[in-house]
Amino acid sequence: MMANIVQQIVITLLTAILVENLVLSKFLGMCPFLGVTQKTSTAAGMGLAVTFVVVVTAGLAWILNYALLVPNHMEYLQTMTYILIIAALVQFVETVVRKFIPPLYKALGIYLPLITTNCAVLGVPLLNTAKNYDLLMSLVYSFGAGAGFTLALILFSGVRERMDKADIPATLRGIPSALFAATLVSMSFFGFQGLFAS
Amino acid sequence: MSSQPFDTPKAWDIAVAGLIKENPTLKMILGCCPTLAVTTAVGNGLGMGLATTAVLMCSNMAISLLRGVIPEKVRIPSYIIIIAGFVTVVMYVLKAWLPELDKALGIYIPLIVANCILLARAEMFAAKYKPFPSLLDGLFMGLGFTLALFTISTVREILGSGTWFGLVLTKNLWAPAVLMILPPGGFLAFGLVITGMNRLTNGKIATPMCATCSPERCAP
Structure with missing residues (x-):
């Protein structure tokens, strides 16, 4: 019984990180993926902030959904409830972080407001x-998804830091070349497809 | 937002801005998630584009009507709630009348709420101008988004499954490159279409920006 649960947890975690990577196979959180990956340090900061918010949001969303919405047959309010949870x-x-953990605020503060409209979190x-x-x-x-998001952002920022030094034709500079690089990163993650029989 | 009368742009300018000059997807690089996720088939891309257009028109109209009422400090949450309301309506309309499309688009329908285009248009247009121009702006920005999705999904469906709207095109010409309808193909097709747009309009791509972020926040 216990072993069963542990096995399920490991599989779910690896599935979320590698097989169903939030960015590279579900295409969620593209804005930060393209927007804040010029430097590895900012990519890591954004990844951590998203992971934190995603886990807490998912927990609260689950509780509200099954304690309030489903028993009262108000599933149609799901989207609105979830986005409200995120905004609040x-x-x-x-x-809270600004008041009690200033160093953490210094590290994550600038990313937090951006998260409200981050489709990964919703x-x-x-x-x-x-x-x-x-x-x-x-x-x-949710934790796996956040970790996968962080992993993708960090890997991709590494690629982009390199690309900064390359001589790229004007038409391709910026977003198009970033997208072509993302194609390759996504392809490498595609190798994990079918890792677990679902 | 102040309700100072701005010079309202002409309908023609709004149309050109939405479809080409400030195309939300190809020029502003907003709303990338659905652009990449649902463009595996032309039908899905078109459905997503039109669903978003409907929400965008309604939300722009509502936000413009409320532009003197919503206090500046809580405007972002207010806009999100208005948008979420219309998304829920569209979601249930699709569930009732186009269940197949609803199934194909899955969670990307409720995710219209988090599409940056909606918040961007609310901030940049609906909060400043009268309801009718805002409605037009919603219509043409939505159509610009639809046009981009249509183009990208055309590329992906023809190359990836050899069909267009389910119509078999390349049966005996070449074997379809399945990669194009898989996730990597999404990035590739989007990159190609942006490159083409760049080439055609000879213009620079605006920096990718989320609606709520100022430049200093986005590039710390």
Whole structure:
């Protein structure tokens, strides 16, 4: 029984990080993926901020969904509830972190306001709901998704730091060349497809 | 936002800006998630584009009507709630009348809420101008988005499955490159279409920006 749960957790975690990578196979969180990956340090900061908010949001979303919305047959309010949780939570986290953990605020502060309209943060609770996960699996999957997001951002920022030095034709400079690089990174992640029989 | 009368842009200018000059997807690089995720088939791309257009028109109109009422400090959450309301309506309309499209688009329909285009247009246009121009702006920005999705999904469907709107095109010509309808193909096709647009309009791409972020936040 215990071993079963542990096995399930490991598989869910690896699936979320590698097979269903949030950015490279689900295309969620493209704005930060293209926007803040010029430097590895900012990419890592953004990744951590998103991971943190995603896990807390997913937990709260699960609780509200199954404690309030489903028993009252108000599933149609799901989208609105989730986005409200995110908006409120981001504001709350920003205030609390600024007050009590100044070094963390210094590291993550600038990324927090951007997260409100980050589709990764809204996408993960929606995916959890679509997959009918229980609370534990929701949290595990969300953590994995956040870790996968961070991994993709850091890897991609490495590629882009290199590309900065390359001589690229004017028409391709900036976004197009970044997208072509993303094609290759995405292709390498594609190798993980079918890692686990679902 | 102040309700100072701005010089309202002409309908023609709004149309050109939305479709070409400030095309939200190809020029402003907003709303990349659905652009990459749902463009595996032309039908899906078109459906996503039109669903977003509907939401964008409604939200622009509503936000423009409320532009003197919403306090500046809580405007972003207010816009998001308005947008989320219209997205929910569109989601249930699709569920009722186009269940197949709803299934194909899956979570990307509720994710219209987090599409940067909507918040960007609310901030940049609807909060400043009268309802009718805002409605037009929503229509043409939405159509610009649809046009981009249509182009990208055309490239992907023809190359990736050898069909167009499900119509078999390249049956005996070449074997379809399945990669194009897989995730990497999304990045590739998007990159190609932006390159083409760059080449055609000879213009520079604006820096990618999320609607809520000022430049100093985006590039710390």
